[in-house]
Amino acid sequence: MSTGTLLYAQSGGVTAVINATAGAVIEAARARRVNVLAGRNGILGVLREELIDTARLPRPALRALAHTPGGAFGSCRVKLKSLDEDRAKYERLLAVFRAHDVRWFLYNGGNDSADTALKVSRLAEESGYPLTCVGVPKTVDNDLAVTDCCPGFGSAAKYTAVSVRECALDVAAMADTSTKVFVYEAMGRHAGWLAAAAGLAGRGADEAPHLILFPERPFDEADFFAKVRATVERVGYCVVVASEGIRDGEGRFVADAGAGKDAFGHTQLGGVAAHLAARVKEALGYKVHWTLPDYLQRSARHIASKTDLLQAQAVGRKAVQYALRGMNGVMPVIVRTSDAPYRWKVEPVALDRIANREKKMPASFIRKDGYGITDAARRYLEPLIRGEAPPPYGRDGLPCYVAAAGVLRPRLLADWNH
Amino acid sequence: MSTGTLLYAQSGGVTAVINATAGAVIEAARARRVNVLAGRNGILGVLREELIDTARLPRPALRALAHTPGGAFGSCRVKLKSLDEDRAKYERLLAVFRAHDVRWFLYNGGNDSADTALKVSRLAEESGYPLTCVGVPKTVDNDLAVTDCCPGFGSAAKYTAVSVRECALDVAAMADTSTKVFVYEAMGRHAGWLAAAAGLAGRGADEAPHLILFPERPFDEADFFAKVRATVERVGYCVVVASEGIRDGEGRFVADAGAGKDAFGHTQLGGVAAHLAARVKEALGYKVHWTLPDYLQRSARHIASKTDLLQAQAVGRKAVQYALRGMNGVMPVIVRTSDAPYRWKVEPVALDRIANREKKMPASFIRKDGYGITDAARRYLEPLIRGEAPPPYGRDGLPCYVAAAGVLRPRLLADWNH
Numbered sequence: 001m002s003t004g005t006l007l008y009a010q011s012g013g014v015t016a017v018i019n020a021t022a023g024a025v026i027e028a029a030r031a032r033r034v035n036v037l038a039g040r041n042g043i044l045g046v047l048r049e050e051l052i053d054t055a056r057l058p059r060p061a062l063r064a065l066a067h068t069p070g071g072a073f074g075s076c077r078v079k080l081k082s083l084d085e086d087r088a089k090y091e092r093l094l095a096v097f098r099a100h101d102v103r104w105f106l107y108n109g110g111n112d113s114a115d116t117a118l119k120v121s122r123l124a125e126e127s128g129y130p131l132t133c134v135g136v137p138k139t140v141d142n143d144l145a146v147t148d149c150c151p152g153f154g155s156a157a158k159y160t161a162v163s164v165r166e167c168a169l170d171v172a173a174m175a176d177t178s179t180k181v182f183v184y185e186a187m188g189r190h191a192g193w194l195a196a197a198a199g200l201a202g203r204g205a206d207e208a209p210h211l212i213l214f215p216e217r218p219f220d221e222a223d224f225f226a227k228v229r230a231t232v233e234r235v236g237y238c239v240v241v242a243s244e245g246i247r248d249g250e251g252r253f254v255a256d257a258g259a260g261k262d263a264f265g266h267t268q269l270g271g272v273a274a275h276l277a278a279r280v281k282e283a284l285g286y287k288v289h290w291t292l293p294d295y296l297q298r299s300a301r302h303i304a305s306k307t308d309l310l311q312a313q314a315v316g317r318k319a320v321q322y323a324l325r326g327m328n329g330v331m332p333v334i335v336r337t338s339d340a341p342y343r344w345k346v347e348p349v350a351l352d353r354i355a356n357r358e359k360k361m362p363a364s365f366i367r368k369d370g371y372g373i374t375d376a377a378r379r380y381l382e383p384l385i386r387g388e389a390p391p392p393y394g395r396d397g398l399p400c401y402v403a404a405a406g407v408l409r410p411r412l413l414a415d416w417n418h
Numbered sequence: 419m420s421t422g423t424l425l426y427a428q429s430g431g432v433t434a435v436i437n438a439t440a441g442a443v444i445e446a447a448r449a450r451r452v453n454v455l456a457g458r459n460g461i462l463g464v465l466r467e468e469l470i471d472t473a474r475l476p477r478p479a480l481r482a483l484a485h486t487p488g489g490a491f492g493s494c495r496v497k498l499k500s501l502d503e504d505r506a507k508y509e510r511l512l513a514v515f516r517a518h519d520v521r522w523f524l525y526n527g528g529n530d531s532a533d534t535a536l537k538v539s540r541l542a543e544e545s546g547y548p549l550t551c552v553g554v555p556k557t558v559d560n561d562l563a564v565t566d567c568c569p570g571f572g573s574a575a576k577y578t579a580v581s582v583r584e585c586a587l588d589v590a591a592m593a594d595t596s597t598k599v600f601v602y603e604a605m606g607r608h609a610g611w612l613a614a615a616a617g618l619a620g621r622g623a624d625e626a627p628h629l630i631l632f633p634e635r636p637f638d639e640a641d642f643f644a645k646v647r648a649t650v651e652r653v654g655y656c657v658v659v660a661s662e663g664i665r666d667g668e669g670r671f672v673a674d675a676g677a678g679k680d681a682f683g684h685t686q687l688g689g690v691a692a693h694l695a696a697r698v699k700e701a702l703g704y705k706v707h708w709t710l711p712d713y714l715q716r717s718a719r720h721i722a723s724k725t726d727l728l729q730a731q732a733v734g735r736k737a738v739q740y741a742l743r744g745m746n747g748v749m750p751v752i753v754r755t756s757d758a759p760y761r762w763k764v765e766p767v768a769l770d771r772i773a774n775r776e777k778k779m780p781a782s783f784i785r786k787d788g789y790g791i792t793d794a795a796r797r798y799l800e801p802l803i804r805g806e807a808p809p810p811y812g813r814d815g816l817p818c819y820v821a822a823a824g825v826l827r828p829r830l831l832a833d834w835n836h
Contacts, residue, residue, distance in 0.1 A: 014591045016584075041594040070587025076595040158815055163714050165816060169488025170717040172821075173432045176459040177494040182713065200816065274692065294709040295600065296581050299588040302721055305815060385815035390808065397576055397723060397803035398583060398618065403590075 004103030006323065008054075009039035009046060010138075011078075011109030011116075014071035015152030016159075016301040017312035018138050021108055022072060023065030024316030025136070026054050032324060037100060037409060041074035043107070043116065047089060049096050049413050052406035064402040066313070067391035069301035073406065079112045083119055090123050092416055097124075097131060099412040104323035108136040110144060114331060115355035121329045135331035135351050136319045138312075140298045142193040145357035146349050147333035149384055151315055152298070154308025157197030158385035159300040160186055160241075163293065165201040168208030168239045171289075175237035181228060181280050182239045183290040184209070185273035187297055189245040191361050192216055194297070197381055198241040199373035208239035210371075213272075215245035216361060217370040219254050224276075225283050227371060232286060242272045302399055306387025311344070318346045342383035422521030424741065426472075427457035427464060428556075429496075429527030429534075432489035433570030434577075434719040435730035436556050439526055440490060441483030442734030443554070444472050450742060455518060455827060459492035461525070461534065465507060467514050467831050470824035482820040484731070485809035487719035491824065497530045501537055508541045510834055515542075515549060517830040522741040526554040528562060532749060533773035539747045553749035553769050554737045556730075558716045560611040563775035564767045565751035567802055569733055570716070572726025575615030576803035577718040578604055578659075581711065583619040586626030586657045589707075593655035599646060599698050600657045601708040602627070603691035605715060607663040609779050610634055612715070615799055616659040617791035626657035628789075631690075633663035634779060635788040637672050642694075643701050645789060650704060660690045720817055724805025729762070736764045760801035 006029050010018055022038070029036045038052040039045030045052070052073050054062070065072055080086045097105065107117040114135040121133035137144050142153035164184055171182045186194040192214035202208050210231045213219060231238035246254045255272045273290040281288045311334055318332035330348040337343045365377035373381075391399040424447050428436055440456070447454045456470040457463030463470070470491050472480070483490055498504045515523065525535040532553040539551035555562050560571035582602055589600045604612040610632035620626050628649045631637060649656035664672045673690045691708035699706045729752055736750035748766040755761045783795035791799075809817040 010591070014588055041591075044594060068587065069584050071591030074594060075591045077592070078595055161816055162720055163718070165819065166487050166717040166719060167713040169486065169819060169821075170432055170713045173428075173459075173489030173493045174495070176462060176492060177496055179713075200814070271692065274689065289712055290710070291712040291714055292708070292710045293714065294707055295585040295588045295597075296709055296711065296714075299584040300581070301584060302580055307815075382814055386813070387815060388808070388811055390806070393806055395804070396618070396800055397725075397805060398579055401583065401587060403587075 004101050005035045005037050006104040006106065006320070007037045007039065007046065007051070007097065007102040008106045009042045009108065010071045010073060010075040011042045011107060011113040012075060013140065013298060014069070014075050015138060015140050015298050016069045016155040016304045017151055017309050018108060019065040019068045019070065019072045020309055020312040021136060021138065021151060021316040023062060024313040025106060025320055026062060028317045028320035032320070034324065037102065038073040038406065040408065042076040043078055043080070044076045045074065046096050047092055047416050049411045049416065051100060051409045053409040054406065056407040061402045064400065067301060067399070068401040069299040072402065080116045080119065083123060090120060093120055094123060094127060094129055095413060098129065100409065103130060103132065105131060105133045106136055106319050106323060107133070108138050110139040110141070111354065111356050111358060114351045118329055118351040118355050132323050132326050132328045134319045134323045134327070135354065136315055137331055137333060140187060140194065141191065143191050143358050145354050145359050148336040148344065149311070149334050151308060151312035153193060154305035154311070154384035155300070155303070156187070156194055156297050157381060158305040159297050159303050160194050160197045161200040161385055162303055164198045164209050164239065164241060167291065168201065171237050171239060178287055179289045180232050180237050180286040181288045183273040183276050183288065184239070184241045185271065185290070185292045186241055186243055188215060188243040190215060190358065192243045193361055195241050195243040196361060196365060196373050196377055197385065199377065200381055200385060206235050209241040210235065210238045211240045212372055213240065213242040213246045214366055214370070215243045215247065216366060218249045219246045220249065221279065225280070228280055229284055240276065242276055244272050246272060301391055301401070304389050305385045306389040307384055309389045314346050322348050339379045339383070342386070422519050423453045423455050424522040424524065424738070425455045425457065425464065425469070425515065425520040426524045427460045427526065428489045428491060428493040429460045429525060429531040430493060431558065431716060432487070432493050433556060433558050433716050434487045434573040434722045435569055435727050436526060437483040437486045437488065437490045438727055438730040439554060439556065439569060439734035441480060442731040443524060443738055444480060446735045446738035450738070452742065455520065456491040456824065458826065460494040461496055461498070462494045463492065464514050465510055465834050467829045467834065469518060469827045471827040472824065474825045479820045482818065485719060485817070486819040487717040490820065498534045498537065501541060508538060511538055512541060512545060512547055513831060516547065518827065521548060521550065523549060523551045524554050524737050524741060525551070526556050528557040528559070529772065529774050529776060532769050536747055536769040536773050550741050550744050550746045552737045552741045552745070553772065554733055555749055555751060558605060558612065559609065561609050561776050563772050563777050566754040566762065567729070567752050569726060569730035571611060572723035572729070572802035573718070573721070574605070574612055574715050575799060576723040577715050577721050578612050578615045579618040579803055580721055582616045582627050582657065582659060585709065586619065589655050589657060596705055597707045598650050598655050598704040599706045600655070601691040601694050601706065602657070602659045603689065603708070603710045604659055604661055606633060606661040608633060608776065610661045611779055613659050613661040614779060614783060614791050614795055615803065617795065618799055618803060624653050627659045628653065628656045629658045630790055631658065631660040631664045632784055632788070633661045633665065634784060636667045637664045638667065639697065643698070646698055647702055658694065660694055662690050664690060719809055722807050723803045724807040725802055727807045732764050740766050757797045757801070760804065
């Protein structure tokens with residue numbers, strides 16, 4: 001067995017395939033006789049010295065990670081600040097690493113995690129502690145720089161396109177006497193990647209979704225109403241996909257406008273779809289239904305994209321390879337080498353090219369009128385939702401997911417007083 | 419070829435498998451050389467003499483009905499009143515039947531449709547017109563009398579159980595630093611069948627869903643808050659499934675309490691999950707997320723139950739058999755002959771035993787504390803979500819659904835002035 005252990009931690013919002021990355025990391029490390037510890041609830045588990053010993057995970061549970069959504073070891077929303085501001089935390093991380101002979105640190109997350117991995121690697125260098133830090137990409141938001149796409153996005157995109165195609169058939173069947181406008185709210189606070197993916201559900205002006213609202217374009221209510229009315233008059237109904245992050249001309253989130261007081265004077269949470277539905281009903285008089293899939297869109301492993309699954313596993317395996325080769329401060333990213341046929345490979349990129357940056361959706365992906373996607377967007381998006389990779393189902397009709405809580409490694413340090 | 423045609427119409431909210439029933443009807447009739455007309459948008463198409471000639475549907479489109487959600491010929495929300503009040507409409511129906519030599523009328527819907535089919539059959543009898551009327555069961559609400567279950571329900575139930583299991587894994591992974599309470603809103607204005615199906619996602623008090631709110635039990639906010647807090651303290655998070663139809667102690671819909679004015683003074687549509695989420699946040703201070711799947715739950719053909727699909731097809735075939743045998747005023751219903759192994763058969767039942775009745779969920783299906791399902795409920799529900807029947811997928815990663823608009827048969831009557 002190599003000297004040292006590899007520490008893996010998940011960060012930020014989970015996805016349908018982040019556990020597939022975890023499974024690939026553990027398998028690849030085991031193949032090289034390196035033991036993997038997993039932070040319980042991500043970096044928090046490292047700070048608290050709550051480390052799951054994956055050597056004690058039974059093989060069936062390990063295999064099941066490939067088809068289990070959520071974050072099997074737990075994740076967290078904790079952003080470490082600069083080395084100066086959060087020095088105590090960074091030093092605690094190093095202390096835990098030393099105590100458990102952690103020589104490789106794999107941090108699976110988005111922009112923030114790339115930044116944290118980078119800072120940890122710098123502190124280790126300063127301190128003369130031999131550590132190799134590798135970032136592993138993950139986010140349904142698809143907003144990581146450099147990489148062509150982010151593991152997790154393809155499955156959420158597939159969920160979105162399939163769901164919009166399905167509910168559009170429902171609305172089409174009922175529109176004559178019932179719901180004429182349907183609003184689907186997609187995740188995407190800053191970039192309209194998932195809303196764009198909904199565009200794959202149909203082609204041409206008369207196929208749903210008829211109108212997509214992107215955070216990249218200011219929301220003009222009057223223009224939107226006119227478009228909804230014209231669509232209902234032409235097609236008989238109108239399916240709208242709205243990014244949660246759309247803003248009006250003054251830059252205010254439309255979702256915040258949805259927040260207010262309910263009939264009892266209680267605070268109401270915001271929401272774009274609820275707000276638009278109420279406004280369309282009020283202004284145009286149509287019967288409106290709406291949906292807020294929320295976490296369903298990022299946890300729907302049952303409708304995961306096979307492309308996405310393969311990429312999630314590939315970045316996990318490559319991350320282990322890079323780490324064991326001592327390639328410090330890099331992240332394996334997806335490089336697209338061809339659109340048709342779709343071909344991709346994984347390559348290492350320096351973390352400082354990724355940390356704290358955000359990939360916007362190219363302007364060329366949004367149709368000139370602002371309400372749909374272009375052929376360029378289709379060429380980019382379509383391969384990402386391609387292929388099915390259903391989980392196994394039990395006799396009870398439910399997917400066989402695992403809850404891999406795991407066994408904690410005994411603690412060696414004093415309590416962490418944060 | 420037999421003399422006469424068979425008229426098939428869909429009614430009310432569509433489901434993931436109502437087209438599978440339609441496909442089975444058309445195939446069974448074709449096998450007996452009987453042509454099938456389908457009302458465009460249900461009974462409205464009959465009144466308007468907009469009849470789709472299914473003989474002109476290409477065979478691939480016909481086969482695709484088995485895996486296409488929504489209502490391929492359109493449905494409608496139109497309830498005919500008594501024979502006296504709506505006599506002109508009933509007579510128009512008969513006139514259209516005569517004009518197109520319709521001798522068999524299959525009406526695919528819920529309680530209301532059974533009632534309409536019954537009235538049409540009585541009027542035909544009075545008028546001496548030889549017509550056989552057969553109801554065909556369908557509803558995600560599972561509230562039809564006599565039948566053990568309703569085609570459409572099993573697939574919506576499977577969607578619900580799978581979705582709740584998936585989002586619960588997401589919440590579990592994030593709860594330490596993020597969302598602690600998640601609320602899933604299930605369809606069910608009068609009966610908690612779909613909310614109960616969510617209970618299949620877990621077992622025991624610590625597995626999600628932790629709390630189910632049924633319309634059959636008055637909602638007690640203080641008690642609910644106490645249960646949520648206790649669950650979060652014990653498990654770390656709490657997944658709540660709420661029926662849209664829950665009411666408070668005075669019988670007021672909780673969803674209506676969610677309606678109100680937003681920040682701009684605009685009317686806000688109601689919703690149980692949004693309301694409960696805001697209240698829990700306000701009262702207990704937890705971070706809360708919520709989802710309203712709305713139409714997604716009844717159109718998610720991609721996660722349909724195989725049991726449900728087989729039953730939807732079986733009632734379609736049997737309806738044709740009954741009709742051609744002249745069994746007037748009946749409906750094929752599902753009879754469960756064994757729980758384990760699950761066995762069922764289809765039998766004819768007189769429509770007047772079904773029309774305008776509503777099957778409630780048995781009190782024995784709800785746990786004593788009111789927040790979960792019993793073993794009896796599991797025994798009933800579990801076979802209904804069993805088995806997978808995924809649609810074929812295209813190279814583009816999307817299910818191959820058809821839009822079977824179809825070709826209208828030439829009209830023979832004057833316009834209908836309603």
